[in-house]
Amino acid sequence: MEKTKNFLDENHDVEPDAGQVALFPEISHTLAQIDELVAARFALDSAGGLTVGIVAKQGLLWAKSYGYANQEQSRQASSQTVYRIGSITKxxxxxxxxxLVEKGVVRLSDPVEMYLPEMKEIQGAKDNRFSPVTFGQLATHTAGLDREPALLPQFFTGAVAEWEQTLLMALPHTKFVYEPGTCCFYSNIGYAILGVALSRACKQPYVEYVQHHILSPLGMRHTAFHLTSEIMPYLAKGYFLKQGTIDTETAEKEHQGRGYKVPNGALYTSMNDLSRFAQFLLGGQPGLLLSPHTIQEHFEHPAIQMNSALSEGYGRGFQVFRRGDMVAVGHGGAVLGYEASLFANRRSEVAVMILSNVFGRTWSMKDLCLHILSRMSDFPPHKEEVLPM
Known part of the structure; x- marks a missing residue:
């Protein structure tokens, strides 16, 4: 299957500001307004830096960075800068x-304990009134699991290489808060359980699978679950704003490992790299990771858990927000020292991403990301045959 050309295919380490924009001169005024908006928002607490990117099916359309990847070294942020993206990892x-579902290895309705019998060690798992937790329930946060295990330090520290053992140790300290399948309750440990169950199902370690079957095919060379020699020179220093002070020590410690939090929040990436993933989400690389039919089913016909106002919800690994006529799918993420947002409007075939090396800003990154996405809702070309969510 032929891959849609990305501006970065031959220019992986360049700033794309003038790249794809030349193809759509009619949006230059909108981009200038977005630039002005982001600059004003950044000025409210201009610590650290951030990078904003807009992606179309053709690739990274526009990117602009503000502030510093490292304030102490006066190193400017750029689209090459590597940030942590937290729960976007989900x-x-x-x-x-x-x-794996497309390949027939597992089904969404399969009980997870088929591959992870240790599930029975979770508090409440032996209640005969409960149906077994399924893969689909873990992916949609409807498994009924608590957000985290008991707050014991050993579960939240430790190298990526040891994450699976840490997770298994945490299971007896994890509990059900709802009966499986009856409520949507966001669970970080649920996604870690999903990661280890999938790795057992396909008989390949989680980190290795994602690297070989997702990151490498997309050309995400500066994306990893731990710091590598390739991405270290581009790493942004993390800043944690709290009560008028700037903490850098906490973010530095987090680089040593987050315990079980790997499938749910360990990825490092750059704007250039993440744009490739966003391009895939928009259907810009058909057949590369999933068939076009499966991509459409994944985003347009999933079981989405919505709130009573039908303004936000959760699908299979993605958040959903409705703002007027716009429906955005994607995810936010945060690690102490970093924050990120990625949301796409599949109807308009455009996505917006914001990556920051500051946690604790006085304004909402998610709201800014969604606002920019709404400003791009009339992005050309608007294809009538693209189905709404």
Whole structure:
């Protein structure tokens, strides 16, 4: 299957500001307004830096960075800068699941304990009134699991290489808060359980699978679950704003490992790299990771858990927000020292991403990301045959 050309295919380490924009001169005024808006928002607490990117099916359309990747060294942020993206990692874990479903390795309705009998060690798992937790329930946060295990330090520290053992140790300290399948309750440990169950199902370690079957095919060379020699020179220093002070030590410690939090929040990436994933989400690389039919089913016909106002919800590894006529799918993420947002409007075939090396800003990154996405809702070309969510 022929891959849609990305401006970065031959220019992986360049700033794309003038790249694809030349193809759509009619949006230059909108981009200038977005630039002005982001600059004003950044000025409210201009610590650290951030990078904003807009992606179309053709690739990274526009990117602009503000502030510093490292304030002390006066190193400017850029689209090459590597940030942590926290829970956006869940989108990659959900893609892992969807790939295995497409290949017939697992089904969404399969009980997870088929591959992870240790599930029975979770508090409440032996209640005969409960149905077994399924892959689909873990992916949609409807498994009934608590958000985290008991707050014991050993579960939240430790190298990526040891994450699976840490997770298994945490299971007896994890509990059900709802009966499986009856409520949507966001669970970080649920996504870690999903990651290890998938790795057992396909007989390949989680990190290795994602690297070989998702990151490498997309050309995401500066994306990893731990710091590598390739991405270290581009790493942004993390800043944690709290009560008028700037903490850098906490973010530095987090680089040593987050314990079990790998399939649910360990990825590092750059704007250039993440744009490739966003391009895939928009259907810009048909057949590369999933068939076009499976991509459409994944985003347009999933079981989405919505709130009573039908303004936000959760699908299979992605958040859903409705703002007027716009429906955005994607995810936010945060690690102490970093924050990120990625949301796409599949109807308009455009996505917006914001990556920051500051946690604790006085304004909402998610709201800014969704606002920019709404400003791009009339992005050309608007194809009538693209189905709404």
């Amino acid at each position: 989108m990659f874990t959900a893609l892992f699941l969807t790939q």
